[in-house]
Amino acid sequence: MLSSTFLSLSLFFLTSIATPAKRYDLDGNGVPDLCTTNSDGTxxxxxxxxxxxxxKTSTTIPAPRATVTLPDPATFKKDNGTKWSIKxxxxxxxxxxxxxxxxxxDKCRSSKLGNKVIWSCGDMECKGGFTSSGCGFSMGPAFYGTSSVLTVNTTGISLVQSNDFAVPFSGDPKPVAPQSAFGMDTSNVAAINATHGVAYAFEIWRGASDGSFVNRGNAVVSVTLGNERPIATRVGPLLTGPNTIQLGLLAILRDGDFVYTYSIGGPSGIIVGRVAASDQVFSASAYSFLxxxxTSTWKTPGSIPAASSTTFxxxxTNSxxxxxxxxxxxxxxxxxLGKYVIICTAFENFTNMYVSATPFGPWSAEYGLLNGWGIxxxxxxxxxxxxxxxxxxxxxxxxxxxxxxFEVSFNF
Structure with a gap:
């Protein structure tokens, strides 16, 4: 039987699922709006x-249009400093x-939910650690943004763990020696509607003196907008056991009527899954994978794929x-660009970009953005x-x- 917590949250998440939504730009700011098509033709x-x-979808509504055509990666490299730049x-x-x-x-991701920018970060502490000159430690705090990409709103916070985001569920087994603490590696947030979003986390046990850790599995959280900070609520036990892909930890994306999850794994190095943007995000059996x-065949295996899977x-077109x-x-x-974009890092030194006409590919070869900066x-x-x-x-x-x-500017 579903818990009362799950039932109450599912009412907020319930979304009419129909065909994938066309992209619209109703406010004319050049950024696609987050839209869902409804079964009644709206x-x-x-x-x-x-x-x-x-x-009504029959109404003529402006849609964002690509401004340019991106050149091939070799030409793109030559164009650095003229037709595009990074600083x-x-x-x-x-x-x-x-x-x-x-x-x-370690990292800080940003997302948009309603009219709030959410920054969700990983393993955060101040220079003084737990001393009086420090600010404690959080394995994954979240904060609200400001109007600037360079500033996160942490006013009034003295201990970073006060803003813990995705945390272990009350029923999760406690760490067993030599492990002494939990670790929760968290994705960005994808909006479900104006007030609720979803995020994914991979839970581990850690803290052993030898640096070892124990994988525990994937978790899903409902995200809401608190007065002072974003709130992440675990809904039930872990979604998977320890041997699956780390669901959505590369990134997640709300597009049309689906939440897309991007995870490291598979023959190409990335596995993409999708699930209806509704309370189905809490059900492992509801996810489909490419x-x-x-380039278009999806399979619903009934569970989250193993980390060793070669099926998905x-x-x-990369080498x-x-x-x-x-x-x-x-x-x-x-x-x-009129394209979906992946930004990621290889070997902690090379920041690359891939583009595609769809959120699931096929994807281009890599476009190099940054190297030689440092780790x-x-x-x-x-x-x-x-x-x-x-x-x-x-x-x-x-x-x-x-x-x-870093700021990337295109001028093609």
Missing amino acids: ASCLLSDGSLTTF YVGNLAFTGTLQAKGLGG VAGS GMTT GGKFSCGAYGSVFFNTY GYGSMAHPEFSTDGGKTFHFSQGPDGPFNM
Whole structure:
């Protein structure tokens, strides 16, 4: 029997699922609105100010259009400095006490829910750690953004763990020696509607003196907008056991009527799954995955694939048919290019970009954006802050200290 918690949350998540939604730009800002088609011939779109509007799909509505055609990767490399550019624009800053104490960590992802930007981060602490000059430690806090891509709102927070986001469920088994603590590696947030979103986390036990850890499995959380901070609520036990892919940890994306999950694995290096943007996100059997070598064949296996699975995977024209992506990245739609974009890091030194006409490929060969800067741990794009329809976007990277922010500008 479903718990009362699950039932109450499912009412918020319930969404009319029909055909994939056409892209609309109702507020004319050059950024596609988040829209869902309804069974009655209407569509509902979430605008940039957080309001929701519904209209008949037969109505003539402006849709975002590609502005340019991206050249091939070799030409793109030659065009650096003329038709496109990248520059370091500073470090991600935090307001109040946490900035003064030097807050930093592994990664910080950004997402949009309603009219709020959510920053969800990983393994965050200040220079002083747990001493009086520090600010404690959080395996995964979340904060609200400001109007600037370079500033996160942490005013009034003295201990970073006060903003813990995805945390272990009360029924999760406690760590067994030599492990002493939980770890929760968290995805970005995908909107379900104007007030609720979803995020994924992979739970581990850690803390052993030898640096070892124990995988526990995938979790799904419902995300809501609290007065002071984003709230993540676990709904029941872990979605999977320890031997599956780490669901959505590369990135997740709400597109049309689906939440797409991007996970490291498969013959090409990335497995893409999708599930209806509704309370089905809490059911492992509801997820479908793109069959390896295919560009449109989906299979619903009834469970989340094993980490060793070779059955599923996206395609890329990259050398050897493999993506050069580590554990983390971002996937988003760029209006200027008229393409879906993957940003990710290889070998903690090379930030690459891939583009596709659909959220599941086939994907291009890699476009090199950045190398030689130093160690980069998961390049996280922040398209929520693009004000020119995607002609310019930002991404940040850590780890273990300040987050460096870069600006990519296209002029094709």
